[in-house]
Amino acid sequence: MERNDPTLTLETRARRSYELGRLRHALRLAPFVIVAAAAAVACGRPLLLAAALTCVLLPLCVGLSFTGGPAGRGVVPGLLAGAPALAMPLLIATVGHACFGEACLSLCLPACVVGGGIAGAVIAKLAVRQARDPRFLAAALAVAALTGALGCTISGAAGVLGMLAGVVAAGTPLLVAARR
Amino acid sequence: MRGRLSVPVPGLSAEPEVAPRVQSGERAELRRLMERLADGDRSAFRPAFALLWPQLRAFATRLVGGPDGEDAAQAALLRVFSRASEYDPGRDALSWALGIAAWECRTLRRKRERRREQTAGPLERLVAPGATPEEAVIERDLRLAAEEIAGTLRPLDLETLLAVASGARPASGATFRKRLERALARFRLAWRAKHGKE
16 A cells, blocks of 8 residues: 555554553553552551552553453453452451461461452353463463452461462362363 | 445435445454454454445445545544444444444534534624524524535535526526526425425
8 A cells, every 4th residue: 555545544543543442441440450559558558568569460450451352351350359369358457357477377368368269269260251261361360369469468478378379279170170 | 335325415314324235244244353353353453444434434424425524434433443442242333333423423513513603704693684683593594504405415506506596697598497406406305304394
């Protein structure tokens, strides 16, 4: 096509509109991530840690959603699946439980594992619907893990590892069962 | 729809005329392409553009007419692609796109009308000395409506009507009379299509 072809110009403009529309659509997820981070900070999570996690989670969510495809489809399920893992330890902290030493192992850590288990089950169930696409699974797991980590860092690295263990423990049997 | 359209009539719903002519295969293909675009598949962009642009141009030209139709079609095309991520695969893609185009056409027409009202000079607004404000408004509205219909006529028809209005009739009477009859008939047809009465 020629350089001055008006159809080509229109096509370029249409393409730009499409990409901007996708970016606008992807940015709709940003408030949810920011609210999750704000909730974590409001419940006593260190600001720097929450900010560092949000700085990874926010571009990941927006970027994957903008790119689209199976990975893009995994963002919202990941956020939803990570919500219990984020909320449970924070709720336990807000009812007056102090997460120090052995007390942490009695309540906060199990809450992280249970939250991770819920996330794993939800993601596995949705991944089966998406024909167990590895890109969907990877994106949903990454988003859920980062969302859950906003709350589970209350128990330190053990909380995050416990949550991940919960994800694997609940998700793997569902995925294996679906494969049979 | 690949063919040329007949004389455009603003306000006449063009969707029933445009939509059925689109083959069901093309319609289904457009649906699939829009679904892929909504999912972020960029490889569907070019074929979707190639299918959508002629449809939107035909629709907007039919609805608004002439260069305005082209402008409205371009605006609609950009809007359709801008909102492609929101496309619901359960809906018919062509109807969805034509709905957006109809909205763009209406917006463009309103903008043009508003601009015309703003640019009208005080002498044009003053229809007849001694007329009541109500009469003046009615006459102005009628004049605007007639101008709008005249804008959709063929150049020859418009030229004929303007010649009668200005009193400059050409010498060959019989030919001119026939031409005038045809021009008036087309004007009435367009008026009825837009306003439903004479």
